[in-house]
Amino acid sequence: MSFSLLLIQCLNGLQYGVLLFLIAAGLTLVFGVMGFINLAHGVQYMVGAYLAFAFFGLTGNFFLALVLSLIVALIFGLLLEVLVFRHLYDRDHLDQVLATFGIILFLNEAAKVIFGPLTLTIPPPEFLSGSVQLTENLRYPVYRFATIAAGLAVAIALWAIVTRTRVGMLIRAGASNPTMVSALGVNIQRLFMVVFGFGAMLAGFAGVIAAPIFSIEPGMGDNILIVAFVVIIIGGIGSIRGAFIAALLVGLIDTMGRSLATSTLSLVLDGSMANQIGPALASMLIYILMAAILIVRPEGLFPTKGAA
Known part of the structure; x- marks a missing residue:
């Protein structure tokens, strides 16, 4: 693998990891604090993308669409918490899984009805639409750098909130012993609302x-939820x-594994077979990593013990 390809795969992996963290952060708080299995969390990722498309079409301004989308997503x-989820807190996990899976089906179909089944896109902000010359033969989009920076900024802000504020203290305590x-x-009900709304x-x-x-389409949140x-x-x-650490690790392994697996297999197999087997093998790497970590540390790398 050339240096340019390695560099671009690292950056793509970092960007993917940041997106995973933004989704996983809310999911881990909901699961940790509330013990609630919310399969519909990935749909909220899809809802955010469709809201961005709708508000961008109305305003023509990406940042205004971003602000409006965040308000509506909250x-x-x-x-959802008031109308559906709070009635499931005392139910067993099977009821929670079935109810949230029903929400997935409903919202995916609603997206098809409202926006159609075709994939949609929106352009990045104009001043972030260029690219940066990293090496002599490599340019990387400015917007992808911006997404990495935005994700890291949110991660730092979230860390500060969780570790330095009263609400964060209650969230950490709730994750350890609700x-x-x-x-x-x-008021545990109010705490649940805050956690759920913030996660959404x-x-x-x-x-x-x-x-x-990425393409905006119905069901786009299903795979990323897994x-x-x-x-x-x-x-x-x-x-x-x-x-945060696991998201970056998974993002880098998943992204780089797709290239490394194919290039490694091409050393012993012909090109067409390596191209077929490589991506399939790469998609298994993160699950192999998860299994290996669970064998050594069944509670994960950083289990909650009074601190998130």
Whole structure:
């Protein structure tokens, strides 16, 4: 593999990892604090992308569309919590899985009805539409750099909130022992609403910044939800630090593995067979990594023990 290809794969892996973190951060808090299995979290990523498309069409301004999408994604998450999810907290996990899977089916079909089944795209902001010369033969899009920077900024802000504020203290305590937090007089229902709404907004933000890069289509959040679950299992359920490190690790392994697996197999197999087997083998790497980590550390890399 050439240096240019290695560099671009690293950057793509970092960008993918940042998007995974934005989705996994909300998911790990919901799962860790509330013990709630929300399969519909990936749909909120899709909702964010479609909101960006709709508001961009109305305003013609990407950043205005971003702000409006975040507000609506937050409201949408809170409405789901009030109307559906809070009635499932005391139910078993099978009921939660079935209910949230039903929401996935409903919202995917609603997206087809409202926006059509075809893939949609939106352009990046004009001043971020160029590219940067990294090497003599390599240029990399400015917008992808911007998504990496935005994701890292959100990660730092989220870390500060979770570790330096009262709300963050309650979230960390809830992730470790929600029963004790409730017994101490904390309004656990309100805490659940905050966590759920914030998680939905983070997933929506990931969808918005991914919209100019990936295709916007019904079901776009289903596959990334599976990878997000892998991230929180590797990092440790309820751990923001674990979600961040695991997301970057999974993003780099998944992205670079697709190139390395094919190029490595081409040394012993013919080109066509290597191209067929390589991507399939690469897609297994993150699950192999998850299994290996669970054997050594069943609670994940950074299990919650009073700190996220």
